[in-house]
Amino acid sequence: MASEPVLQLTAVAKAYASGQGELRVLQDVSLAVRRGELVSLIGPSGCGKSTVLNVIAGLEEPTSGSVALSTDGTTSSDGQRLGRVAYMPQKDLLLPWRTVLGNAVLGLEVQGVGLKLARQRAEALLDTFGLSGFAQEYPHNLSGGMRQRVAFLRTILADKPLVLLDEPFGALDALTRAEMQAWLLDLWAGVGRTGVLVTHDVEEALLLSHRVYVLSARPARVRQVVEVPLPWPRSRRMAATTEFAALKASILDVLWDQAGVLHA
Ligand SMILES: Nc1ncnc2c1ncn2[C@@H]1O[C@H](COP(=O)(O)OP(=O)(O)OP(=O)(O)O)[C@@H](O)[C@H]1O
Ligand SMILES: [Mg+2]
Structure with a gap:
């Protein structure tokens, strides 16, 4: 796979003005997506995942840090990204x-x-x-x-050369969700796109993506970056391997810590 970066976020922070002062939503978020990669963002509810996509799409600008979108040989940074990505909202x-x-x-x-x-x-x-x-x-x-x-x-x-998907299977029952994931894997292989997928499902993130960024509770920071070592083409059967189970457990550990869930 070519390693040309399509998207690069560098130390992105985002804050909103709120009644109680400033609401810090993103802090020091850096991530890169190369051509042909599907990268996942996973994190606790309300941590700022959709905000990351809004910033990438150009619907919001970062408070500090930078976003560079490089397509067709040109790089768009602040104020120039609108209309350059395909966005499937939540x-x-x-x-x-x-x-x-x-x-x-x-x-x-x-x-x-x-x-x-x-x-x-x-x-x-x-x-x-x-x-x-x-x-x-x-x-x-x-x-x-x-x-x-x-x-x-x-x-x-x-x-568009970059596709943003915000919990595309979030509202589905488990069986339909599994069908849609298998279907997405096929589709992705066929259309050869580059994308960012937001999900709250660790298995989905591991099964579908090249790399998983695990975010903290708000303000979202990158807590862990997991390169998924599973071979392509992927299949649901890979979720039954011990390697998969170990990866899943390590991500869940980080997520549960962020959410303050007690675990042994
Ligand atoms: N335009 C905005 N103005 C003010 N606050 C906002 C705005 N957009 C998002 N927020 C706040 O930022 C925080 C993160 O929201 P965001 O929707 O990015 O989280 P999320 O991780 O996608 O949540 P979920 O898991 O529920 O989808 C929330 O507290 C939200 O209220
Ligand atoms: Mg969201």
């Missing part, structure tokens, strides 16, 4: 009055791609995303897993 945010196809093409429409071309591109991927036959359905007729796949399709169709 809620699926499908528009209830638009069909599956209408929701899927939304990102392309916003980019000014003609509707006919946008529809063709979406239709070509419906099967891959397990949505064939559902193009004209409305979101309320879909299962939770299908809604997530529509949001996913919209994100991938946006055709």
Whole structure:
């Protein structure tokens, strides 16, 4: 795999003004994502994971530190990142009055791609995303897993060199979640994207990513960086190995410490 860095966060801090003074959300967060990598962020609830993605996307600027996004041979830093990443936010945010196809093409429409071309591109991927036959359905007729796949399709169709996924499987039951993870592994191998995945599930982080950044409670700092040594292509069966169990236990130790959970 080429080692060209697509994204580099260096000592990023973020604070918000609040009624009680300053709310420090991120502190000294550094991370790098190279081309073709999927990197996970995991940390206690409310620690600042979505804020990291908002900062990467350019929706928020860091209070201090820097973010460099290098795509197409150019580097965008502060104030220049908006519109350069595909972002699947924590809620699926499908528009209830638009069909599956209408929701899927939304990102392309916003980019000014003609509707006919946008529809063709979406239709070509419906099967891959397990949505064939559902193009004209409305979101309320879909299962939770299908809604997530529509949001996913919209994100991938946006055709950006960096994909940000905020707990994409968070609302799903365990079985659907496992199906979606297997499906994402296939998809990722096929489309060859670079991405950052936020999850609260250690197994998911290990199974899907090249590297896991374990964050502390708010203000989020990087507590541990775990290079996942499992070979590619990955499969769920790898979760049954002792190597996997040891990695999982070491990350859970750090997380439980951060959350103040008592453990032996
Ligand atoms: N725009 C904002 N203005 C003020 N405070 C904010 C803003 N965005 C986030 N926060 C605060 O920052 C903290 C971290 O929020 P964030 O959503 O990044 O956490 P998270 O780790 O994604 O949480 P969860 O696990 O619930 O998804 C929270 O206390 C939140 O209220
Ligand atoms: Mg969040």
